[in-house]
Amino acid sequence: MASDLVMLHLDTAGHSYDGDRWQFRALDLDLRAGEITAILGPNGRGKSTLLRVLAGLLTPTSGTVETNPRTGVVPQEFSGAFPDSVLDIVLMGRARHVALFGTPGAADVEKAMTALEATGMAGYAARSIGSLSGGERQLVLIARALAGENDVLLLDEPASALDLKNQDIVLSLLGRLADSQKLAIAFTTHQPNHATAIADKVLLMLPETQTLFGPTATVMTEASLEALYGVPVRGVRLGGGDREETAFVPLFRQRVRRRKQDD
Template sequence: MAEPRIQATRAGHSYDGQRWQFRELDLIVSAGEIVAVLGPNGRGKSTLLRAVAGLIRPSVGNIKALGDVGFVPQAFMPAFSYSAFDIVLMGRTRHIPLLRTPGRRDRDIVSACLAELGIARLAERSFNSLSGGERQLVLIAQALAGETPILLLDEPAAALDLHHQDEVIALIRKIADDRQLAVLFTTHHPDHAFAIADRVLLMHDDERHLIGPAVETMTEANLAELYRVPVRLLRFAAEGRELTAFAPIFRSQVARGSKRAPGDGHVE
């Protein structure tokens, strides 16, 4: 059985002692496992990651990271114009003794991480000049450079186009498998959870939560209740595999009475 890396036991957090972000949460994330966290805005998804990272303490219960943590935040823009290489090098901070400068090994690890993610060409580019997708890959490389057994990502594909969403989520699955990382990530894209998560944590507005295997937990009824929007799960064959996609039913689309043009492809 894979070694547990993240453990939450009857954990809860409230910033004001009245409204709870989450409550009575029991969660284990093991080495090589990816858990996706979904829920409406303000439900405590980012708060949970911050608690796992040790940036805040839960109000009740216990949350432990059993090993060092690599944390990729939702948005990061440095005040100074650092190169992509230097941004990744910052991930080595925990390994560099006080008052010492990075050594050859640190720089070799940074180069290896950039190469592993296919972005070695960006090493000398200013981080602030990169596209959103490129910046996200650099931040993931920074987390990997820390050589941590735990990776936390807060909406890693937010604001990215479809190509870069595909690139980032595929990379997360690959490094979780290759490095046997325990990965916990938040997302507003159920399709991303379908694509790479082993299990999902659904965080509801009324402090309830539901945890289970992605394919069993992400039902039409559960997602509709979570987001308060009717949804359909579309199952189809592509490239020799049976796949599932998430489709919300927006009121505006229903009101317009959109019709499928003759000859358009569709999924039954």
């Protein structure tokens, strides 16, 4: 359950690279301990830019951001040297805890192994990062962020290139981290069903710098998603009891055309 502790705050923030075309504007946003926020929007709408502002890597053009120095950023994919071991990659997350020109000590290795255990990757510590699958590398990147003992995790499309099983693994892990470690988590995604699966709140980055932010059940509607993507979307209730949830299905034009042909 989320707490009232705000870990990161945006106050009427906006960003524009050229001073004319704004990616977002007058945005108020809180990331709270134990709470997961999903950020959805079309390509080029500024989701990754927003993550960089939240991380303190980019200064907003307007408004303010109260960043948290204990913020871990998880990119979409790993782009480092493939010969590095999994443990070496995770130890990179300990950088701010190691003295300048120093090397990681036994305590740092212990923290790294604890992070790998939390992500189910402890058995891969000696493996080369290049030998892992995309889903396994994503878990290692999350472990690297955890090793830094961060309060906030910001993830850029963490499950975008993964198969369904690995999507489930990553999303379930994020849910456990929010619940057990009370981390404030925000992630970008193009998949509405990822948001409905684990997010407490959702930010929709709508056209013309408009945004919609609030509880998942309130924000995630057929109308709001159609406005977001410009494609008809229908919500379908699935399951029952504790497993009941709404899945959102886009009505692609090709699907409609083929249905007419079949008729």
